Amino acid sequence: MRDHQPQLAQSFLEKAQKKSILQYIYQRITILNEVRLLSYKVIPESLHPWYNIANIHQNTLILNAANANYLMCLHYEKSNLLKTLQEKLLPSLKFIHIRIDPTITTQAAKITQDHHDRFYIDSE
Numbered sequence: 001m002r003d004h005q006p007q008l009a010q011s012f013l014e015k016a017q018k019k020s021i022l023q024y025i026y027q028r029i030t031i032l033n034e035v036r037l038l039s040y041k042v043i044p045e046s047l048h049p050w051y052n053i054a055n056i057h058q059n060t061l062i063l064n065a066a067n068a069n070y071l072m073c074l075h076y077e078k079s080n081l082l083k084t085l086q087e088k089l090l091p092s093l094k095f096i097h098i099r100i101d102p103t104i105t106t107q108a109a110k111i112t113q114d115h116h117d118r119f120y121i122d123s124e
Contacts, residue, residue, distance in 0.1 A: 028056075034089055035061065042081045047073055049108035052101075059094040061085065064101035066108055074098050 036053045043051070050070040054062040061082075065071040078096050085093050 031056065031090075035085060038084060038089060039081055042084050043074070043077045047077075050104060051098075052104060054099075054101075056090070056093070059092050061090075061093060061096045063096060063098045064104055065098055066104040067100060067102065071098050071100055 032053055032055075035056070039053060040048060047070060050066040051074055052064050054064045056062070063074060065074050075098065078098070082093065082096050
């Protein structure tokens, strides 16, 4: 009888004999997550809710910004981020493209409102 215990995705993918689509997806997710973590170290914390890592495509990192205001702020950080990512994670990365995605505004507003609510509840 087979073992029906839950398995980690990584161990499941490592058991695959040849490179499958699941392995490719797992590798992409891992790289994007590492890029996100490194970007949090380079980009100021005040900008974190207002952008996200969208994709890496043809040696270009694609970021989404909430609006033109945050797009400009991210442009100031772009060279530092590119340099850090090239040194530590993706030497083949050549460009960072930033575009506007208004849906981030609603997500960020919810995050900042939750943070605001917690601050006032804790201070009472």
